[in-house]
Amino acid sequence: MNQQMSILERLWMPVRPYLFVLPALLVFLAFFLYPIGYMIYLSFTSWNFISPDKEFVGIANYLELFAEPEFHQVLFNTFLYTLLTVSLSLGISLLLALWLNRRGSLYGIVQGAIFSPYIISLVSVSLLWMWMMDPRYGLLNWVLNWFGLPPSKWLTDTDSAIYGLILVSVWKIVGYNTLVFIAGLQSIPREIYEAAAMDRSPVWRTFSKITIPMLSPTLFFLLVINTINSFQVFDTVQVMTQGGPVNSTNMLVYYIYENGFDFFKIGYASAAGVVLLLIVGILTVFHFLFLSKRVHYR
Amino acid sequence: MAEVVLKQIVKTFDRQTVIQQLDLTISNGSFTVLVGPSGCGKTTTLRMIAGLETVTEGEIWIGDQKVNDLPPGKRDLAMVFQNYALYPTMTVKENIEFGLKNRKVRKEEREQLIREIAEIVGLSDYLQRKPSTLSGGQRQRVALARAMVKKPKVFLMDEPLSNLDATLRHQMRTELIELHKQLGATFIYVTHDQVEAMSMGDQIVVMDRGRIQQTASPMELYQEPANRFVARFIGTPSMNILTLPDLPGLQLGIRPERVMLIREDGSAFSFHAEWQRTKPDLQRADNPPEGISAEGVILGREVLGAETLYKVQTQLGAFAVKSHSDLLLNQDEKVLVRLRKQDLYFFDAAAGQRVREQDAFARHALEAILSPLTEPAVLGVGGR
Ligand SMILES: Nc1ncnc2c1ncn2[C@@H]1O[C@H](COP(=O)(O)OP(=O)(O)OP(=O)(O)O)[C@@H](O)[C@H]1O
Ligand SMILES: [Mg+2]
Numbered sequence: 001m002n003q004q005m006s007i008l009e010r011l012w013m014p015v016r017p018y019l020f021v022l023p024a025l026l027v028f029l030a031f032f033l034y035p036i037g038y039m040i041y042l043s044f045t046s047w048n049f050i051s052p053d054k055e056f057v058g059i060a061n062y063l064e065l066f067a068e069p070e071f072h073q074v075l076f077n078t079f080l081y082t083l084l085t086v087s088l089s090l091g092i093s094l095l096l097a098l099w100l101n102r103r104g105s106l107y108g109i110v111q112g113a114i115f116s117p118y119i120i121s122l123v124s125v126s127l128l129w130m131w132m133m134d135p136r137y138g139l140l141n142w143v144l145n146w147f148g149l150p151p152s153k154w155l156t157d158t159d160s161a162i163y164g165l166i167l168v169s170v171w172k173i174v175g176y177n178t179l180v181f182i183a184g185l186q187s188i189p190r191e192i193y194e195a196a197a198m199d200r201s202p203v204w205r206t207f208s209k210i211t212i213p214m215l216s217p218t219l220f221f222l223l224v225i226n227t228i229n230s231f232q233v234f235d236t237v238q239v240m241t242q243g244g245p246v247n248s249t250n251m252l253v254y255y256i257y258e259n260g261f262d263f264f265k266i267g268y269a270s271a272a273g274v275v276l277l278l279i280v281g282i283l284t285v286f287h288f289l290f291l292s293k294r295v296h297y298r
Numbered sequence: 299m300a301e302v303v304l305k306q307i308v309k310t311f312d313r314q315t316v317i318q319q320l321d322l323t324i325s326n327g328s329f330t331v332l333v334g335p336s337g338c339g340k341t342t343t344l345r346m347i348a349g350l351e352t353v354t355e356g357e358i359w360i361g362d363q364k365v366n367d368l369p370p371g372k373r374d375l376a377m378v379f380q381n382y383a384l385y386p387t388m389t390v391k392e393n394i395e396f397g398l399k400n401r402k403v404r405k406e407e408r409e410q411l412i413r414e415i416a417e418i419v420g421l422s423d424y425l426q427r428k429p430s431t432l433s434g435g436q437r438q439r440v441a442l443a444r445a446m447v448k449k450p451k452v453f454l455m456d457e458p459l460s461n462l463d464a465t466l467r468h469q470m471r472t473e474l475i476e477l478h479k480q481l482g483a484t485f486i487y488v489t490h491d492q493v494e495a496m497s498m499g500d501q502i503v504v505m506d507r508g509r510i511q512q513t514a515s516p517m518e519l520y521q522e523p524a525n526r527f528v529a530r531f532i533g534t535p536s537m538n539i540l541t542l543p544d545l546p547g548l549q550l551g552i553r554p555e556r557v558m559l560i561r562e563d564g565s566a567f568s569f570h571a572e573w574q575r576t577k578p579d580l581q582r583a584d585n586p587p588e589g590i591s592a593e594g595v596i597l598g599r600e601v602l603g604a605e606t607l608y609k610v611q612t613q614l615g616a617f618a619v620k621s622h623s624d625l626l627l628n629q630d631e632k633v634l635v636r637l638r639k640q641d642l643y644f645f646d647a648a649a650g651q652r653v654r655e656q657d658a659f660a661r662h663a664l665e666a667i668l669s670p671l672t673e674p675a676v677l678g679v680g681g682r
Binding site (some may be wrong): 192201205213 | 401
């Protein structure tokens with residue numbers, strides 16, 4: 001067969017696979033690698049977005065960033081927000097999924113109901129919750145009052161504002177997580193549970209030794225996705241608090257936006273962007289290195 | 299001890315009744331096989347015994363205890379599932395150990411038991427492996443070990459060999475029979491394969507459409523089927539069923555391996571040895587054996603090596619015939635067909651129930667279809 005190949009064919013064969021991936025490669029280069037590279041470049045310059053020349057300043061932007069107490073606050077807020085959003089939404093979704101993973105129209109309706117926030121625009125969601133969290137006329141304080149609890153100032157208080165944002169984001173992603181968990185639960189063969197019943201396994205043990213390990217790929221997927229998404233929270237901050245009061249809800253992406261497009265400190269904002277990229281990258285690598293070993297793929 | 303008794307069991311799934319008035323006694327230490335075509339309710343019956351499916355009506359007794367409301371884990375039985383249902387995230391050892399841990403067996407004792415069982419099923423080298431890295435046969439053994447380690451009174455097995463290749467299935471069949479002898483426990487085994495049922499069971503329960511058709515030993519099932527369904531279900535190829543105009547309301551059955559074919563030149567083909575033995579009788583002119591004679595032509599053949607299957611067309615209808623002769627008959631060749639009276643079965647044409655020979659004679663003038671089977675010229679020549 002080799003002898004019958006013409007010279008043209010012989011030249012063509014090794015090139016062919018690269019030609020097939022070329023379009024994807026070009027898109028990747030143009031829309032992923034180039035912007036990231038450009039951002040890294042900008043982070044070493046001082047630029048106000050308008051002037052034609054960009055002055056190279058070395059690591060000055062980074063030094064300024066790490067010396068800035070406001071930035072420390074922003075980092076702390078982002079980590080707190082991510083930790084609570086991810087753990088609460090995963091925990092609540094798992095419980096909901098265990099409850100909803102059965103046949104019957106009631107369960108279908110509830111599934112649909114808790115999924116619906118996911119398809120509503122985050123801006124509308126934010127406005128809706130702002131209205132509900134209004135300290136004087138809002139529904140939430142009315143409910144607290146009804147239970148005889150003291151009212152909360154919600155988004156207007158530096159202590160509670162970030163929890164208001166966490167509440168909204170948990171409310172928004174729980175439906176999606178639940179649906180993915182239900183899909184995961186349904187892929188566990190029924191016979192395995194039957195075998196466990198024949199083995200006299202108590203409920204909690206079936207859950208911890210069978211359900212959780214079998215669900216680990218789903219759990220891992222949601223953990224990574226939710227972490228990355230939470231780190232990049234922006235819309236709710238922008239609409240509901242603009243980072244306030246007193247910077248108490250300012251988080252990384254909003255901070256970058258603020259510095260770049262309100263204060264026109266493009267170099268400084270780019271440096272913060274690089275930090276965000278590094279944190280998300282490190283977290284993801286960490287997830288894959290240390291947690292994926294415990295994930296059981298079938 | 300661990301006799302399993304089903305009394306008047308009915309099972310209904312959303313208004314569709316799949317098991318109807320089932321009565322069955324499985325004696326202690328027996329190897330009972332539930333066999334029947336797909337969808338007849340074997341798995342459902344087994345799962346009701348296991349407690350994985352509720353009973354709509356009737357009672358299930360294990361030993362001297364009514365177990366209708368007992369959860370599966372409390373019934374002192376173990377099940378081997380068709381697809382093994384091993385815990386994929388656990389190692390082989392953990393799989394076997396899981397049931398013991400739940401029973402709060404002490405660690406040293408657990409280790410001891412696992413070592414013993416692993417030895418018996420030949421898994422000692424695989425204890426630290428995950429099921430996904432094992433072959434089908436090895437997984438099968440893990441499933442068995444997981445069941446055995448609990449030392450149950452009753453083993454339930456749902457088509458445990460159906461995912462294995464022919465060689466391995468054969469080997470595991472022998473091993474299971476061996477195991478049953480060793481353990482002395484009651485085995486309840488589900489299969490849709492009648493050969494497997496015949497070779498393994500000491501009591502066979504033939505089911506069809508949610509009803510038990512017959513419960514008997516393998517030999518009895520073969521020789522004395524209670525009805526047309528059992529007669530056709532046991533044995534390959536299936537028993538030939540003939541409807542003759544002379545016998546309204548009756549049907550005739552004859553097993554393919556009991557039909558004799560004779561070549562035009564007189565050499566005998568199928569079922570030859572048996573005929574040789576009756577030859578002295580045939581040659582006695584005063585009282586020759588009776589039977590049915592017909593002329594036929596070979597429609598087709600399947601050569602299987604040790605045996606050959608023929609399709610023969612006669613004026614009585616088309617027949618399947620099994621021959622053990624090394625010589626082959628060709629397509630379109632003319633043959634003589636001989637059926638002995640003692641090899642014939644009679645069935646009620648409508649209900650399919652077996653009709654005993656004397657009753658068949660009472661209902662019809664069977665003499666009309668039977669004639670003496672003397673054919674000295676032919677039988678004198680003989681076959682190979
Ligand atoms: N959970 C269920 N819901 C509704 N119908 C069912 C259910 N399980 C079984 N059936 C019905 O009950 C009948 C008997 O099923 P069963 O699984 O017992 O058959 P089987 O004899 O084991 O067949 P096979 O040899 O194919 O495994 C079938 O008609 C099946 O459709
Ligand atoms: Mg079945």
